[in-house]
Amino acid sequence: xxxxxxxxxxxxxxxxxxxxxxxxxxxxxxxxxxxxxxxxxxxxxxxxxxxxxxxxxxxxxxxxxxxxxxxxxxxxxxxxxxxxxxxxxxxxxxxxxxxxxxxxxxxxxxxxxxxxxxxxxxxxxxxxxxxxxxxxxx
Amino acid sequence: xxxxxxxxxxxxxxxxxxxxxxxxxxxxxxxxxxxxxxxxxxxxxxxxxxxxxxxxxxxxxxxxxxxxxxxxxxxxxxxxxxxxxxxxxxxxxxxxxxxxxxxxxxxxxxxxxxxxxxxxxxxxxxxxxxxxxxxxxxxxxxxxxxxxxxxxxxxxxxxxxxxxxxxxxxxxxxxxxxxxxxxxxxxxxxxxxxxxxxxxxxxxxxxxxxxxxxxxxxxxxxxxxxxxxxxxxxxxxxxxxxxxxxxxxxxxxxxxxxxxxxxxxxxxxxxxxxxxxxxxxxxxxxxxxxxxxxxxxxxxxxxxxxxxxxxxxxxxxxxxxxxxxxxxxxxxxxxxxxxxxxxx
Ligand code: FES
Numbered sequence: 297x298x299x300x301x302x303x304x305x306x307x308x309x310x311x312x313x314x315x316x317x318x319x320x321x322x323x324x325x326x327x328x329x330x331x332x333x334x335x336x337x338x339x340x341x342x343x344x345x346x347x348x349x350x351x352x353x354x355x356x357x358x359x360x361x362x363x364x365x366x367x368x369x370x371x372x373x374x375x376x377x378x379x380x381x382x383x384x385x386x387x388x389x390x391x392x393x394x395x396x397x398x399x400x401x402x403x404x405x406x407x408x409x410x411x412x413x414x415x416x417x418x419x420x421x422x423x424x425x426x427x428x429x430x431x432x433x434x
Numbered sequence: 435x436x437x438x439x440x441x442x443x444x445x446x447x448x449x450x451x452x453x454x455x456x457x458x459x460x461x462x463x464x465x466x467x468x469x470x471x472x473x474x475x476x477x478x479x480x481x482x483x484x485x486x487x488x489x490x491x492x493x494x495x496x497x498x499x500x501x502x503x504x505x506x507x508x509x510x511x512x513x514x515x516x517x518x519x520x521x522x523x524x525x526x527x528x529x530x531x532x533x534x535x536x537x538x539x540x541x542x543x544x545x546x547x548x549x550x551x552x553x554x555x556x557x558x559x560x561x562x563x564x565x566x567x568x569x570x571x572x573x574x575x576x577x578x579x580x581x582x583x584x585x586x587x588x589x590x591x592x593x594x595x596x597x598x599x600x601x602x603x604x605x606x607x608x609x610x611x612x613x614x615x616x617x618x619x620x621x622x623x624x625x626x627x628x629x630x631x632x633x634x635x636x637x638x639x640x641x642x643x644x645x646x647x648x649x650x651x652x653x654x655x656x657x658x659x660x661x662x663x664x665x666x667x668x669x670x671x672x673x674x675x676x677x678x679x680x681x682x683x684x685x686x687x688x689x690x691x692x693x694x695x696x697x698x699x700x701x702x703x704x705x706x707x708x709x710x711x712x713x714x715x716x717x718x719x720x721x722x723x724x725x726x727x728x729x730x731x732x733x734x735x736x737x738x739x740x741x742x743x744x745x746x747x748x749x750x751x752x753x754x755x756x757x758x759x760x761x762x763x764x765x766x767x768x769x770x771x772x773x774x775x776x777x778x
Contacts, residue, residue: 326589326593329593329594329596329607330589330592330593331596332592332596332597332598332603333596333597333603334596334597334601334602334603336598337598337599380709380714381574381575381578381579381709381714381718382574382575382578383571383574383575383696395571395696396571396575396696396706396709397706397709397710398710410711410712411709411710411711411712411713411714413712
């Protein structure tokens with residue numbers, strides 16, 4: 297191995313130390329910026345008495361955003377968040393269209409055409425013992 | 435006449451042939467002038483703008499509809515920003531089409547590209563600061579794109595958005611980036627970029643022995659032309675700002691289902707168009723990054739322009755670099771136009 301001159305050795309040490317502290321600083325900055333000040337978003341929504349939603353009704357819950365369905369089989373809900381990049385899809389006569397890149401879904405939320413790959417999320421609806429509807433988005 | 439400080443920023447004389455409008459297009463200088471306008475109008479907007487989700491859009495309405503000259507100020511800021519992107523793009527194309535990036539100017543070319551990227555980020559963060567119904571979907575799509583990056587996507591999202599979905603932490607972060615985190619490096623890079631142009635001999639031209647035209651102009655003449663360009667740009671900007679208001683929309687009440695079609699800000703329409711084709715990471719992140727890498731590599735991988743051919747348009751020796759850039763530019767323009775066609 298060729299001998300390292302004093303000057304080269306110092307240069308190498310300086311550069312290593314500089315790189316290391318740069319990386320450390322960058323890591324620290326990344327962690328600093330990553331702190332979450334906001335509470336986690338709500339995942340449970342109280343929709344009020346189930347009797348407000350008669351059978352065969354389709355209710356648009358634009359805050360969530362979701363579509364609540366009441367059929368013979370009971371309550372179900374579809375998330376209206378496009379599975380492509382998260383825009384809210386628009387309910388159309390027979391399905392949903394996304395205004396951002398034009399994905400189309402059928403009434404059950406399955407993809408008719410892309411760019412979305414996955415069907416719209418089915419959300420869990422729970423009827424409490426006192427007859428209230430709770431929608432879970434997680 | 436005793437030269438002023440502004441005169442002193444210029445070399446005593448420069449070659450006449452390469453200081454013509456039809457050679458430089460005046461694009462780099464115009465960009466610096468626009469940057470100045472952006473800084474001043476932006477600083478004034480800060481006196482009224484409130485970076486919170488409830489107040490942002492309302493404070494912008496206050497500037498626009500109540501503050502004397504507020505609408506004009508905001509329009510100037512908006513139009514200067516859009517022109518800045520266009521003028522910088524023209525400058526980039528000019529530099530490549532005249533082969534002006536060869537060593538020792540390679541590094542300065544990279545500084546210029548960095549500035550271009552920062553100015554797009556500045557424009558996007560500024561657009562988000564409106565925080566009204568016009569921007570919410572571009573924000574959702576843009577930030578969700580970050581999440582699609584493998585491995586680091588989620589932590590990058592948190593660091594930039596400050597939460598699991600856009601909210602007040604996001605707005606204050608974008609504000610901090612816009613007025614400081616991006617502005618500071620931009621201002622620094624503008625100074626460095628201009629300094630290196632001067633250090634590397636002004637506008638690119640053939641070495642003295644190969645020059646056919648040795649005519650030079652004085653810096654008085656140069657300053658006269660610059661002032662002319664500033665007057666022209668300034669008046670164009672003013673006319674634009676008086677007659678064409680910057681976009682504004684009602685405040686976001688809640689993320690309500692939208693009607694009609696949603697468009698990205700104009701300089702990202704080409705990306706929006708590609709996103710219609712499928713995989714978000716591939717079309718929305720990878721392709722733009724690859725294009726940027728190709729631009730970075732232009733001075734390094736393509737045949738260099740011959741020194742004798744410098745100082746004029748389309749040197750034959752660097753044709754490949756020119757064709758590459760032309761293809762990228764045409765593709766971006768075509769995609770942008772496609773994005774304007776409504777989806778059925
Ligand atoms: S976000 Fe719905 S198609 Fe892209």
